[in-house]
Amino acid sequence: MKLKYKGSKGYLTAVQHTTVIDWLKQKNYWHLDELKTYLEDSFGVVSESNQSYYELFKQNISWNKTQKKNPNKNPDLVAKKKLEITAWLDTHQREIVSGELVVFFEDECHLL
Known part of the structure; x- marks a missing residue:
């Protein structure tokens, strides 16, 4: 059986995708709402499902950045x-x- 369905075309071009990943890498913390706003304002992209945003978070970055020292240490x-x-x-x-x-x-x- 051969499937002809190849999935839907992504909303971001390869260059835009790289730009988003670079933008995420520069941030210390990542927030879903902030990513949504950035994509809509910069590229006019709005996804129906949060899964698309989660996939961006997963690519080549860690959700949590480590810290060498506890900033709240007293x-x-x-x-x-x-x-x-x-x-x-x-x-x-x-x-x-x-x-x-x-x-x-x-x-x-x-x-x-």
Whole structure:
């Protein structure tokens, strides 16, 4: 069986597509509404489905850019939380050693 359907033609030309990908790569964060507005204002393209926009996000870029340092890090809050956790662990030392209590740890990012 041979299918003659080849899909619909894309709304963006190859040059426009490259321009959009380059624009996305320059941004620190990506928002769906911002991409929609950019495509409509720059190229007059509006897709019926969000899937078209998601496909643009997926191509050669990551949705989330990593950061070397936590921008919300507050050393005073971290020290306060560390003291709080240490005090709690000291209070429950007997149950922890006996195996009655299991303790899971959180990393610094999740403390705040």
